[in-house]
Amino acid sequence: MNPSFRRTLQCLSMAAAFVLGARGAQAADITGAGSSFVYPLISKWSASYADKTGHRINYQSIGSGGGMAQIKAGTVDFGASDMPLDEATLKQYGLGQFPDAIGGIVPALNVEGVAPGQLLLDGNTLADIFLGRITRWNDAAILALNPGLDLPAANITVVHRSDGSGTSYHFTHYLSKVSSAWNASVGAGSTVQWPGGIGGKGNEGVAAYVRQIPHSIGYVEYAYARKNHIAHARLRNAAGTAVEPNMASFQAAAASADWDNSPHFSLLMLDAPGSDAWPITAASWVIMPVQPKNAANHAVALDFFEWAYTHGQDQARTLDYVPLPESLVTRIRTYWKSRFQR
Amino acid sequence: MPAHATAHALASGSDRSRADGQAAAGSHAAQQRSRRDARHDAWFRLALQGCALLVLASLLGAALSTLWGGRQILLHDTMGFLTSSQWNPVTGQYGALAPVFGTLVTSCIALLLAAPVSFGIAFFLTEIAPAWLRGPVAGAIELLASIPSIIYGMWGLFVFVPFMASIEPTLSNTLGRLPVVGTLFQGPPLGLGLLTAGVVLAVMIVPFITAIMREAFQSVPLRLKESAHALGSTSWEVVWNIVLPYTRQAVVGGLFLGLGRALGETMAVTFVLGNSYAIGYSLLMPGTTISSAIANEFNEAVGNHRSALIALGFLLFVVTFVVLLCARLMLRQLAKHGDAR
Numbered sequence: 001m002n003p004s005f006r007r008t009l010q011c012l013s014m015a016a017a018f019v020l021g022a023r024g025a026q027a028a029d030i031t032g033a034g035s036s037f038v039y040p041l042i043s044k045w046s047a048s049y050a051d052k053t054g055h056r057i058n059y060q061s062i063g064s065g066g067g068m069a070q071i072k073a074g075t076v077d078f079g080a081s082d083m084p085l086d087e088a089t090l091k092q093y094g095l096g097q098f099p100d101a102i103g104g105i106v107p108a109l110n111v112e113g114v115a116p117g118q119l120l121l122d123g124n125t126l127a128d129i130f131l132g133r134i135t136r137w138n139d140a141a142i143l144a145l146n147p148g149l150d151l152p153a154a155n156i157t158v159v160h161r162s163d164g165s166g167t168s169y170h171f172t173h174y175l176s177k178v179s180s181a182w183n184a185s186v187g188a189g190s191t192v193q194w195p196g197g198i199g200g201k202g203n204e205g206v207a208a209y210v211r212q213i214p215h216s217i218g219y220v221e222y223a224y225a226r227k228n229h230i231a232h233a234r235l236r237n238a239a240g241t242a243v244e245p246n247m248a249s250f251q252a253a254a255a256s257a258d259w260d261n262s263p264h265f266s267l268l269m270l271d272a273p274g275s276d277a278w279p280i281t282a283a284s285w286v287i288m289p290v291q292p293k294n295a296a297n298h299a300v301a302l303d304f305f306e307w308a309y310t311h312g313q314d315q316a317r318t319l320d321y322v323p324l325p326e327s328l329v330t331r332i333r334t335y336w337k338s339r340f341q342r
Numbered sequence: 343m344p345a346h347a348t349a350h351a352l353a354s355g356s357d358r359s360r361a362d363g364q365a366a367a368g369s370h371a372a373q374q375r376s377r378r379d380a381r382h383d384a385w386f387r388l389a390l391q392g393c394a395l396l397v398l399a400s401l402l403g404a405a406l407s408t409l410w411g412g413r414q415i416l417l418h419d420t421m422g423f424l425t426s427s428q429w430n431p432v433t434g435q436y437g438a439l440a441p442v443f444g445t446l447v448t449s450c451i452a453l454l455l456a457a458p459v460s461f462g463i464a465f466f467l468t469e470i471a472p473a474w475l476r477g478p479v480a481g482a483i484e485l486l487a488s489i490p491s492i493i494y495g496m497w498g499l500f501v502f503v504p505f506m507a508s509i510e511p512t513l514s515n516t517l518g519r520l521p522v523v524g525t526l527f528q529g530p531p532l533g534l535g536l537l538t539a540g541v542v543l544a545v546m547i548v549p550f551i552t553a554i555m556r557e558a559f560q561s562v563p564l565r566l567k568e569s570a571h572a573l574g575s576t577s578w579e580v581v582w583n584i585v586l587p588y589t590r591q592a593v594v595g596g597l598f599l600g601l602g603r604a605l606g607e608t609m610a611v612t613f614v615l616g617n618s619y620a621i622g623y624s625l626l627m628p629g630t631t632i633s634s635a636i637a638n639e640f641n642e643a644v645g646n647h648r649s650a651l652i653a654l655g656f657l658l659f660v661v662t663f664v665v666l667l668c669a670r671l672m673l674r675q676l677a678k679h680g681d682a683r
Contacts, residue, residue, distance in 0.1 A: 208499055213507070
């Protein structure tokens with residue numbers, strides 16, 4: 001054996017020992033799949049969590065539909081979805097669910113002379129715009145909400161998401177809740193038959209269209225609108241207050257939502273009653289089996305989310321996700337005890 | 343062993359190995375070698391057959407699995423799926439007409455724009471361009487073919503859509519005023535829509551068609567062209583009367599390869615088409631295609647919705663197959679026409 005070959009072999013065996021050592025006895029590999037909305041958050045959390053504990057969380061952002069399918073089939077340790085499962089489905093597949101993050105959805109617009117946050121809309125007006133009933137920016141309904149604002153007599157171009165998404169799911173559920181006309185003619189879902197307008201792929205697609213097309217209006221995730229400086233509208237909430245979309249108003253929505261009557265957190269925080277609540281506040285849910293195939297992994301996954309609630313909230317804030325209010329976290333811990341037999 | 347016995351033993355082999363066997367008669371080593379050659383030939387043939395069968399099997403497998411995946415929708419309401427233009431996941435109505443319409447319209451626009459341009463480039467490169475220019479330009483065109491479609495999509499969205507939005511009012515005011523074709527160019531100047539998608543697709547398929555046309559044009563025997571020139575033909579007459587008829591098959595084949603690519607293109611179209619399930623007369627209106635509908639909705643689709651999207655995939659197979667079949671028939675017509683002349 002020549003010396004250089006021997007040296008290579010030594011290096012290789014050391015590397016192997018290092019890799020195997022790092023894998024260690026207790027380090028677990030947790031797998032999760034689903035929502036692309038929480039993907040940046042979970043990947044940031046999992047990096048810090050791996051540094052602390054050595055457990056790795058492998059999360060694949062394959063979409064909420066895919067995440068639900070995988071957790072129902074039991075091929076991952078946890079699924080993440082932008083749409084909650086109802087109680088019957090949870091029971092049928094032996095699953096439990098709890099929220100992991102909150103975000104807001106904001107109307108984004110491009111109207112000459114209208115600054116971010118200057119325009120005020122209410123649910124009905126927003127629905128009528130997306131229904132194509134209100135076609136011009138100087139429509140009486142918009143002017144009535146915005147006295148003193150100089151709105152052009154231009155046609156409104158509506159921009160919606162073309163891909164199936166949790167954002168559309170929450171947005172259309174909100175419109176269905178506040179407008180009976182929307183509910184009757186379009187309804188709610190992650191993909192709907194839009195009455196008009198054009199579809200952009202992803203938040204970035206909608207944002208690009210809104211920016212390029214004068215007099216357009218669309219909807220994007222708050223984090224996206226903030227990072228890209230897109231003009232947003234204020235909304236009038238259920239309590240009648242005109243609110244700005246921000247961390248405080250999203251948290252107010254989460255805190256004022258009626259969790260008492262939704263034991264599995266299958267509740268949309270839309271049009272929440274709080275006086276400062278942002279009306280289109282969305283959540284994302286983690287779905288886990290009640291009787292896991294791999295109990296050790298299950299425990300680590302729960303520990304990961306416990307760590308995230310206690311130590312990961314600053315990271316959530318830097319990524320423009322809204323930390324869950326403390327009252328909700330307490331509820332989730334109680335739910336874990338009753339549902340998952342930790 | 344006598345020569346005729348060797349020949350007899352190898353009679354079951356191919357003509358060539360039999361000939362080899364006769365030539366090598368008498369020598370034991372040569373006989374073994376020829377047997378080995380025959381065996382290798384058989385293996386080679388098997389391997390080639392395997393390759394060809396693999397393509398057929400994967401094509402058949404893909405078609406059948408999309409058919410199987412879409413069975414829920416296809417069995418449930420075949421006519422509705424094929425004839426309805428309603429696509430409503432909330433109420434569970436899935437009609438494929440709008441995506442099929444969008445697919446065909448954008449691909450036709452692309453082919454109409456790309457065919458003359460590709461012909462021009464190929465003509466220029468083989469007949470007109472000085473020798474030092476041919477290599478670099480041909481290389482650049484082949485490079486264009488290797489750009490991923492998402493790049494075309496981004497370019498389309500951020501550069502080309504605003505440009506189209508700026509010229510669409512002019513289009514509406516000029517072409518839009520014409521009596522019959524006018525309706526094609528009326529609509530809001532959004533910059534998005536069937537026309538924009540068609541143009542982006544045309545840019546994407548030009549390199550493919552050009553490459554094939556150029557190869558074909560180069561294969562024309564020099565003496566044919568020189569004879570025509572000697573008889574006083576202009577360059578245009580040489581290409582139109584000699585080169586094109588000689589390369590007819592390859593040129594039409596290239597056009598349909600480009601069309602096939604346009605039919606299945608996904609990302610670039612998704613970015614510039616506007617993704618709206620609508621069928622209209624205007625080329626400036628948004629639409630959707632089969633592949634972009636699948637790319638958009640597959641992630642979050644469950645149950646019947648997913649099945650409908652897979653059935654759409656099967657429909658793309660059918661549409662492509664029908665288009666290629668038409669191409670074959672057209673080629674045959676052309677060949678007859680050519681013979682008659």
